[in-house]
Amino acid sequence: MSGRPAGPAAALRDAALSALVALGLFAGLIGLHLVPTDNGLRLVGRPWALAIVVLAVFVGRLLLLTWQRVRPSGAPATRRLAEAVTHAGRYVAPVFLLAAVALPLYGGRYMLDTGILVLTYVMLGWGLTIVVGLAGLLDLGYVAFYAVGAYSYALLATNFHLGFWTLLPVSGILAALWGVMLGFPVLRLRGDYLAIVTLAFGEIIRVVLINWTSLTGGSNGITDIPRPTLFGLKFNGSGDPDTFATFFHLPYSVTQRFVFLYYVILALALLTNWVSLRLRRLPLGRAWEALREDEVACRALGINVTITKLTAFGMGAMFGGFAGAFFATRQGFISPESFNFMESALVLSIVVLGGLGSQLGVALAAVVMIGGSELFRDFDEYRMLIFGLALVVMMVLRPRGLVAGRTPSIALGARREIAAELVAQGRG
Amino acid sequence: MAYALQQLINGVTLGMIYGLIAVGYTMVYGIIGMINFAHGDVFMVGAFLTLIGLVLLAGFGITSVPIALALAFIAAAALSAIYGWTIERVAYRPLRGSFRLAPLISAIGMSIVLQNFVQVSQGARDYNIEPLIPGSITVMTQGGFAVELSWMQVLITVVTLALLAVFTWLVTRTPLGRAMRACEQDLKMASLLGIDTDRTISLTFVIGAVLATAAGMLFLLYYGSINFYIGFTAGVKAFTAAVLGGIGSLPGAVLGGLAIGLIESLWSGYASVPYKNVAAFSVLAIVLIFMPSGLLGRADIEKV
Numbered sequence: 166m167s168g169r170p171a172g173p174a175a176a177l178r179d180a181a182l183s184a185l186v187a188l189g190l191f192a193g194l195i196g197l198h199l200v201p202t203d204n205g206l207r208l209v210g211r212p213w214a215l216a217i218v219v220l221a222v223f224v225g226r227l228l229l230l231t232w233q234r235v236r237p238s239g240a241p242a243t244r245r246l247a248e249a250v251t252h253a254g255r256y257v258a259p260v261f262l263l264a265a266v267a268l269p270l271y272g273g274r275y276m277l278d279t280g281i282l283v284l285t286y287v288m289l290g291w292g293l294t295i296v297v298g299l300a301g302l303l304d305l306g307y308v309a310f311y312a313v314g315a316y317s318y319a320l321l322a323t324n325f326h327l328g329f330w331t332l333l334p335v336s337g338i339l340a341a342l343w344g345v346m347l348g349f350p351v352l353r354l355r356g357d358y359l360a361i362v363t364l365a366f367g368e369i370i371r372v373v374l375i376n377w378t379s380l381t382g383g384s385n386g387i388t389d390i391p392r393p394t395l396f397g398l399k400f401n402g403s404g405d406p407d408t409f410a411t412f413f414h415l416p417y418s419v420t421q422r423f424v425f426l427y428y429v430i431l432a433l434a435l436l437t438n439w440v441s442l443r444l445r446r447l448p449l450g451r452a453w454e455a456l457r458e459d460e461v462a463c464r465a466l467g468i469n470v471t472i473t474k475l476t477a478f479g480m481g482a483m484f485g486g487f488a489g490a491f492f493a494t495r496q497g498f499i500s501p502e503s504f505n506f507m508e509s510a511l512v513l514s515i516v517v518l519g520g521l522g523s524q525l526g527v528a529l530a531a532v533v534m535i536g537g538s539e540l541f542r543d544f545d546e547y548r549m550l551i552f553g554l555a556l557v558v559m560m561v562l563r564p565r566g567l568v569a570g571r572t573p574s575i576a577l578g579a580r581r582e583i584a585a586e587l588v589a590q591g592r593g
Numbered sequence: 594m595a596y597a598l599q600q601l602i603n604g605v606t607l608g609m610i611y612g613l614i615a616v617g618y619t620m621v622y623g624i625i626g627m628i629n630f631a632h633g634d635v636f637m638v639g640a641f642l643t644l645i646g647l648v649l650l651a652g653f654g655i656t657s658v659p660i661a662l663a664l665a666f667i668a669a670a671a672l673s674a675i676y677g678w679t680i681e682r683v684a685y686r687p688l689r690g691s692f693r694l695a696p697l698i699s700a701i702g703m704s705i706v707l708q709n710f711v712q713v714s715q716g717a718r719d720y721n722i723e724p725l726i727p728g729s730i731t732v733m734t735q736g737g738f739a740v741e742l743s744w745m746q747v748l749i750t751v752v753t754l755a756l757l758a759v760f761t762w763l764v765t766r767t768p769l770g771r772a773m774r775a776c777e778q779d780l781k782m783a784s785l786l787g788i789d790t791d792r793t794i795s796l797t798f799v800i801g802a803v804l805a806t807a808a809g810m811l812f813l814l815y816y817g818s819i820n821f822y823i824g825f826t827a828g829v830k831a832f833t834a835a836v837l838g839g840i841g842s843l844p845g846a847v848l849g850g851l852a853i854g855l856i857e858s859l860w861s862g863y864a865s866v867p868y869k870n871v872a873a874f875s876v877l878a879i880v881l882i883f884m885p886s887g888l889l890g891r892a893d894i895e896k897v
Contacts, residue, residue, distance in 0.1 A: 189675040193642045194714045197649065206648045206720065303694070350878055353885045356693075357628055361836045362881060364829065365874035376867040506825070510701045517698045550709035556702030561687045564695035 176230040180223050187222035191215055258525050265431060269424045277423040281430055281495060283535045285488055288434040290515040290527040292484030295441050297513065298522030299450065300477035301457025303360045306367025307512055309347075310340040310482035312374065312504035314489025319387040319499055320380070329393035333490050340486020341479040348478035352471055355460075367509055374501040386500025393494050395425060426495055433491060437484045438524055444480065453477050514556055520566030529567050595735035600862040601855070602732075606746045606815070608854025609753035613808035614831035615838070615846035616760065617801030623777040623841035624797055625689065630700035631680055632805060633828015634707035637821065638676055639806030640813045641711060642669035644720060658725050662810070670806045676707075677802025678795055686791070704824070711821040721818045749811045756807055757847060760800070764843065773797060777841070830857075830870075833877050839890020848888060852876070 196215035200207045268280050289311065296304045317336040321327055327335075351362050374381050381387065392400060398409040400422035409425075410417035444450040452473045456463050464470055493499050515534055519526030537555065541548045614636050621629040646665030655661050684703045688696045729743035764770035772793045775783040784790045812827070813819050830853055838849025853873050860872040880888065 186675060186679060189672060190679060193645050193669075193672050194638070194711060197645050199645060199648065199715055199720055201718070201720070205651075205723065206644070208645065208648050208652060297694075303697075350882050354881055355885075357622070357840065358836060358881055358885065358887075360628065360697075361832060362878050365833065365877055368829065369871050369874050372868065372871050506829075507705075510705075514698050514701065517694050521694070546713055547709075549705055550713055553702045553705030553709060557684045557699050557706065560695050560699040560702065561684070564688050564691040 176227060176234070179230060180227040183226040184219050184223035187219045188215075191218050261525070261528060262435075269427060274420055274423055277420070277427050279536065279539050281423070281427050282539075283531050284427070284430040284434050285492060285495075286512065286515055286531040286535050287528050288430065288437050288488045288491075289485060289512045290519060290531055291434065291437040291441060291524060292481050292488065293512050293516050294519075294522060294524070294527055295444070295453070295484070296477050296481035297516050299441075299445065299457065300453040300474065302474065302477060303356065304363045304478075304481070305360045305506075305509055305513065306347075306363035306365070306370075307481070307485055308504045308506070308508040309363075309367040309370040310344055310485030311489040311492065311508065312370055312501075313340045313343045313482075314486030315493040315499050315504070316374065316381060316387070316489075317486070318490035319390045319493045322391050322494075323387060323389065326391075329391065329490070329494050333487060336490035337483045337486040340489065341483035344478040344480075344482025344485075345475050347482075348475040352474055364506065364509070367504075367506060371501050371504055374504070381501075384501060386498060386502075387493075388498050390493050390497050390499065392422070392497065393426070393429060400425060430491055430495075433487055437487070440484075441480075442524065449473070449476060518559060518563075518566050523566070526567050533567070595733060595738045595740050596862065597859075598732070599738075599740045600858045602740070602742055602746060603862075604855035604858035605851060606749050606854070607858055608834075608851035609749050610808050610811050610815070610850075611827070611831045611834045611853050612847040612850025613753055613756065613804050613811070614827060615834040615850045616757075616843060617805050618832050618835040619838070619840055619843060619846040620773075620797050620801055622835070624773065624794060625685070625696075625780070627685065627693075627696040628700060628832065629685075629798075629801070630697070630828070631684075631703035631707055632801060633826075633831065634704050634711075634824035635673055635676055635680070635802050636805040636809045636812075636827055636831075637819070637824030638707060638711065638809075639669055639673040639802070640809030640819045640823065641715060641720075641821075642672050643806065643810040643813055644722065644819065645669075647722070647725075662725070662814075666807065666810050669810065670803045673802045673806045673809075674799045677798040677805075681795055681798040686794075704828075708821055708824065715821070717821060719818050719820045722813065724817055725814055745815055749815060752807065752811060756804060760804065761843070763800070769793070769796060826870075830873065833873060837877050837880055837887055839887030841891070842887070842889040845887060845889035852888075 192215065195218055196211055198209045198211055200209050265280070265284075269277060272280065289307070293304065293307050296302050296307070314336040317339045318329070318332045321332050321335065322329070347363065347366050351359050354362060375384050377383075394400075395409060397407060398412050399405070399407060400409050402408075402410070402417040404411055404417075406412065408417070409415070409421055415421070441450075445454070452463070452468045453476075455466075455468060456470065456473050456477075460470060463473070492503070496503075511534070515530045516527060518534065519528070519530035534552075534555075538548055538552050541551055544551070614633065617632045617635075618629060621627065621632070643665050646668045647661060650661045650664055655664070680703055684699045685696050688699055724745070726743075726745045726748060729741040729746075732740040732742050734740070764773060772783070772788045773796075775786070775788055776790055776793050780790055783793075808827075809819075812823065831850065834849035834853045835846045836849070837852055838845025838847070853876075856873050856876050857869045860869045864872070884890075
């Protein structure tokens with residue numbers, strides 16, 4: 166069952182074994198279906214479905230082995246492609262940016278909606294990159310800060326009638342405070358202990374949001390969250406003088422609001438990118454990267470590990486908070502359901518698939534993951550199944566992510582690409 | 594007093610189930626140093642397979658509860674052992690020796706796959722069964738409050754203790770256990786000394802899956818209701834238990850499981866039910882602040 170090229174007979178035997186394993190795996194869950202009836206449960210057999218799946222595994226394994234024999238060097242095509250992307254980074258990024266800025270010109274409303282979603286995840290990914298990619302602190306509860314940002318905006322906006330632009334920084338700051346608050350107790354923890362505590366923190370926030378009904382509305386969430394305005398101009402079709410359409414003497418259309426939201430999130434995402442790129446060159450950013458490589462050496466060199474870790478948590482959380490406030494204003498409705506562990510996992514997988522610390526990689530990964538899962542929207546039932554499989558396959562094929570190389574944040578003379586294998590990651 | 598005793602009994606029962614799952618987490622972590630996120634979902638798959646087995650046996654007219662349970666468990670354990678083996682083979686082995694986050698993401702992906710596979714193949718509803726083991730004994734009565742110890746709770750405790758005894762024997766007394774402990778100490782050195790590390794790791798996953806299936810069966814019998822999502826919550830709780838006890842330590846996993854179970858049931862009994870998870874997670878955070886490697890974990894020695 167190894168990946169070595171083998172003769173046709175061995176391949177057949179291997180495929181038959183795989184089919185046998187598949188039979189064991191799927192006999193119970195695909196072959197038999199539990200059906201509730203009036204007097205207890207009943208089983209319905211699905212032999213055809215089982216046979217098809219087992220046959221598919223057999224043929225798939227046979228094809229895979231044959232392909233490996235024909236092309237013994239593994240998956241060079243994808244690797245070469247990714248290397249090309251890495252090296253062409255300086256050209257790819259502007260093209261990407263141009264395509265993103267021009268999207269409202271050529272994309273329809275559906276494209277805009279997807280674009281807004283993708284950009285939200287790009288922004289979350291860039292925010293989490295600060296924590297995981299730069300400072301090397303494994304955070305499995307990033308969604309908590311996203312939730313704090315969203316609820317801060319929603320609660321302050323609905324209760325005190327403050328505008329989006331006033332509350333955006335407030336949400337970010339509140340989320341950053343929570344980040345620092347979480348940072349304090351976990352300062353001494355390393356690696357996986359940190360991971361489980363951050364995961365627990367995310368769950369705590371969610372449970373509190375569900376159960377503190379008097380404040381958060383419980384699982385019903387908060388509705389009628391105000392939409393953002395452009396210098397006080399609203400986006401609705403009421404015809405009032407302070408709406409965008411009337412002010413500019415344009416016919417009203419819903420697309421205007423989508424275009425506006427799209428540019429807001431694009432600007433926010435670019436801000437995140439710009440700030441983290443600048444931060445990386447500051448002593449603070451260099452301390453983050455040094456911390457990721459070796460915490461003991463950092464201490465020996467006199468870097469204040471406490472401050473360094475807390476700022477990383479705070480910064481990452483702040484951008485999560487911004488994204489959360491945007492999410493709330495875009496949806497107009499939030500509930501704890503939107504902030505479950507799956508979101509944290511999704512953002513983390515975007516960061517890891519992006520190559521941990523590569524800004525362009527995160528953007529690419531977000532487009533691939535979110536855009537890809539949008540493609541399967543019609544197969545709603547199977548969407549998450551395919552998503553999970555894709556995650557496993559992508560990790561197995563490219564464990565270092567799509568863009569597996571980094572330019573150093575600071576260098577003497579020419580900047581050379583560093584292979585990602587040389588960058589230690591997530592050692593907390 | 595009587596109420597406290599009742600909560601204690603409930604907590605220990607719950608803790609036993611968590612402990613069984615936690616052993617799987619801690620074993621895998623001890624040997625290959627990764628969080629096997631899909632383990633909670635193997636527990637869920639085990640519960641489903643047991644349920645399917647029970648319904649199938651009832652269809653064949655086997656109504657004797659002990660025989661049906663034993664047969665269903667053996668079948669379910671064998672099948673979910675294949676799950677454990679396949680998951681390791683497909684999603685983790687290619688990533689062994691890769692950097693630390695790659696297997697974690699792969700494991701999260703595998704967890705999503707298992708959850709949605711069961712949702713697609715069996716449906717998203719709750720599946721309920723009649724209590725198979727009814728009845729209880731009254732331990733004591735105080736002021737009109739009777740402390741009940743149900744036969745189900747007795748069964749859970751007995752099965753867990755028996756499985757843990759077998760498992761402890763396996764780890765401490767057999768060649769496989771010796772190989773596992775060697776791999777835990779130093780994987781590379783163990784393979785240099787002629788231990789088939791691949792096989793040992795595969796078997797570790799198989800054993801973990803069998804224990805998780807046992808936990809799944811007990812969960813099914815105790816609560817009488819399962820759905821495709823039970824794996825996540827139970828998995829997170831069991832992983833918390835493993836970390837609380839000191840990840841990599843087998844007695845620690847059981848101790849951590851008991852601690853989490855007790856915290857949950859005491860908190861539900863005396864404070865508020867919705868916040869029981871908050872209580873469990875908070876205790877985890879507090880313990881880790883003062884004992885960064887858990888209750889029974891070995892402290893990491895930092896080498897420079």
